[in-house]
Amino acid sequence: MGAPSKDGKWIRVPYLRxxxxxxxxxSLIVANxxxxxxxxxxxxxxxxxxxxxxxxxxxxxxxxxxxxQNREEDKRxxxx
Amino acid sequence: MITLTYxxxxxxxxxxxxxxxxxxxxxxxxxxxxxTTGRSTNAAVTGFSYSATQMSAGTAIGSPATVWKLGYNYIxxxxxxxxxxxxxxxxxxxxxRKIAERINAYTYGDxxxxxYGRHARFFYAFLMxxxxxxxxxxxxxxxxxxxxxxLGLDYLVGMVVAGIVIIVYTWTGGMFAVAWTDLVQxxxxxxxxxxxxxxxxxxxxxxxxxxxxxxxxxxRLIKLTGLVTGTWAVCNMITWSVLQIGGSAxxxxxxxxxxDMKTLRAALxxxxxxxxxxxxSVGVVGLAGRVLLPDLKVADSLVPTLAANLLHPVFGGVVxxxxxxxxxxTVDSVLLLCSAAATRDLYVPLINPKASDxxxxxxxxxxxxxxxxxxxxxxIRPIDAVQWLVAFSFNVMAASxxxxxxxxxxxxxxxxxxxxxxxxxxLISSLYWYYLGWQQFKSLSNWPYGLWPGVLxxxxxxxxxxxxxxLSAPPDEKTKEIFYAA
Numbered sequence: 001m002g003a004p005s006k007d008g009k010w011i012r013v014p015y016l017r018x019x020x021x022x023x024x025x026x027s028l029i030v031a032n033x034x035x036x037x038x039x040x041x042x043x044x045x046x047x048x049x050x051x052x053x054x055x056x057x058x059x060x061x062x063x064x065x066x067x068x069q070n071r072e073e074d075k076r077x078x079x080x
Numbered sequence: 081m082i083t084l085t086y087x088x089x090x091x092x093x094x095x096x097x098x099x100x101x102x103x104x105x106x107x108x109x110x111x112x113x114x115x116t117t118g119r120s121t122n123a124a125v126t127g128f129s130y131s132a133t134q135m136s137a138g139t140a141i142g143s144p145a146t147v148w149k150l151g152y153n154y155i156x157x158x159x160x161x162x163x164x165x166x167x168x169x170x171x172x173x174x175x176x177r178k179i180a181e182r183i184n185a186y187t188y189g190d191x192x193x194x195x196y197g198r199h200a201r202f203f204y205a206f207l208m209x210x211x212x213x214x215x216x217x218x219x220x221x222x223x224x225x226x227x228x229x230x231l232g233l234d235y236l237v238g239m240v241v242a243g244i245v246i247i248v249y250t251w252t253g254g255m256f257a258v259a260w261t262d263l264v265q266x267x268x269x270x271x272x273x274x275x276x277x278x279x280x281x282x283x284x285x286x287x288x289x290x291x292x293x294x295x296x297x298x299x300r301l302i303k304l305t306g307l308v309t310g311t312w313a314v315c316n317m318i319t320w321s322v323l324q325i326g327g328s329a330x331x332x333x334x335x336x337x338x339x340d341m342k343t344l345r346a347a348l349x350x351x352x353x354x355x356x357x358x359x360x361s362v363g364v365v366g367l368a369g370r371v372l373l374p375d376l377k378v379a380d381s382l383v384p385t386l387a388a389n390l391l392h393p394v395f396g397g398v399v400x401x402x403x404x405x406x407x408x409x410t411v412d413s414v415l416l417l418c419s420a421a422a423t424r425d426l427y428v429p430l431i432n433p434k435a436s437d438x439x440x441x442x443x444x445x446x447x448x449x450x451x452x453x454x455x456x457x458x459x460i461r462p463i464d465a466v467q468w469l470v471a472f473s474f475n476v477m478a479a480s481x482x483x484x485x486x487x488x489x490x491x492x493x494x495x496x497x498x499x500x501x502x503x504x505x506x507l508i509s510s511l512y513w514y515y516l517g518w519q520q521f522k523s524l525s526n527w528p529y530g531l532w533p534g535v536l537x538x539x540x541x542x543x544x545x546x547x548x549x550x551l552s553a554p555p556d557e558k559t560k561e562i563f564y565a566a
Binding site: 009010011012013014017018020021024025028029031032033035042043044045047048050051052054055058059061062063065066069070073 | 152155156159160162163166167170171175287288290291292294295302303304305310313314317318321322341342345346348349352353356360363490492564565566
């Protein structure tokens with residue numbers, strides 16, 4: 001699946017992007033099955049940290065993406 | 081006193097929404113402004129509008145209630161929902177924005193016709209009208225019930241008042257009013273739910289005490305799985321994150337109203353932060369609510385009961401406004417999308433192909449009112465289970481539309497035959513799976529093997545897309561040029 005892109009005429013399929021999405025979802029699923037609810041900090045804290053870490057990862061990665069994309073676009077001098 | 085304060089706060093909120101509709105009515109001069117704001121919205125409005133549309137009674141009422149029942153078992157769904165704007169943007173956001181500009185598309189319907197032909201457009205319009213109207217009915221029902229619980233107002237009066245306010249501002253201001261009210265509604269949701277989350281967590285004794293008390297009620301409440309099966313949990317996460325692409329057309333259409341790509345990306349930032357705040361608050365409210373109100377008889381009454389018991393009446397009024405905001409921000413967007421489907425996808429191609437822009441605007445506004453009134457009439461005696469009515473519409477649309485949209489964005493080889501096969505197979509298989517779930521469990525939220533209909537339907541749809549595509553001739557070069565040129 002994908003468009004030809006050798007001559008730059010066609011779009012490129014951003015496979016890395018899709019892989020990143022799949023990895024995030026996969027890590028969330030794995031975290032679901034490995035957390036016991038217990039933890040070195042007391043009951044329930046493993047679960048707490050897994051859930052909050054997911055939110056932090058989401059926010060940080062999205063802002064890095066936005067920053068990088070905007071920078072690339074500025075280099076190319078386009079905005080639409 | 082409490083009822084009076086609630087009434088004043090809610091009245092101010094509703095008047096504010098009407099005022100926004102009236103203000104933006106002056107900006108609507110044609111269908112382009114009515115359905116897309118002329119692609120002029122800024123990042124904050126686009127981001128908040130996307131998220132507020134995605135959040136509904138299911139978020140403000142259903143999710144805290146489900147967390148109350150399932151504890152941490154349901155929290156990953158909140159995270160998956162928070163990831164949804166990120167996933168949809170990465171999967172189709174940029175591409176849709178570019179394609180929509182090239183073909184002057186207002187909705188998925190325009191994109192489907194340009195890529196897969198008119199039959200696909202009609203299928204999409206049919207799906208919107210059939211499955212989004214029950215969704216509106218479910219949301220209006222939630223409005224009526226919230227006002228009944230909070231103010232003692234008759235169900236019918238509360239539901240009709242809220243419905244009329246939505247119809248009026250959507251009718252007058254179109255997408256301008258819908259998007260800007262979404263922003264205001266989003267801010268109200270943040271204030272209301274954050275205040276409620278902090279107050280209820282504090283009353284529950286802080287996080288450590290909360291965990292201990294939850295474990296005392298049922299140790300499975302503090303694990304991420306335990307009260308639900310593994311397959312159910314995984315499907316739940318996939319459904320509310322990735323499948324938003326097809327399941328939440330009313331929200332995804334926001335991608336094509338942003339001013340430019342930079343605005344769209346900034347909107348994504350607003351959206352993620354907004355959703356994190358809301359879904360985290362909803363989770364805390366549900367967990368703390370279980371400790372504070374362990375014997376609650378109707379889980380759906382958790383938020384209004386906590387607001388009444390814990391907060392000053394003014395903040396209680398804000399929380400109720402937040403719940404109404406979540407509902408109204410969904411209904412207005414769905415109403416406008418159905419109006420666009422009826423006007424652009426049915427009226428123009430089937431009845432009046434030469435309709436002028438002025439005529440289309442007139443028909444669009446009339447359709448908005450007619451569909452809104454129809455939803456109100458159906459909500460007079462609606463069926464129960466709001467959360468699962470929302471999930472039903474979502475799953476069926478996700479199964480039917482996710483694969484064709486993704487392929488329209490990325491796959492030049494995809495053909496009309498493949499897309500139609502994918503649409504119909506997704507629709508039929510997801511409905512059939514609901515039927516089997518009903519047969520086996522007499523429930524709209526349990527299915528054979530814990531496999532959700534949206535996930536199963538999307539997998540079937542993908543298989544049919546591949547078969548249909550490879551059995552038919554590739555699309556013409558002109559179509560490829562429009563959709564896939566860099």
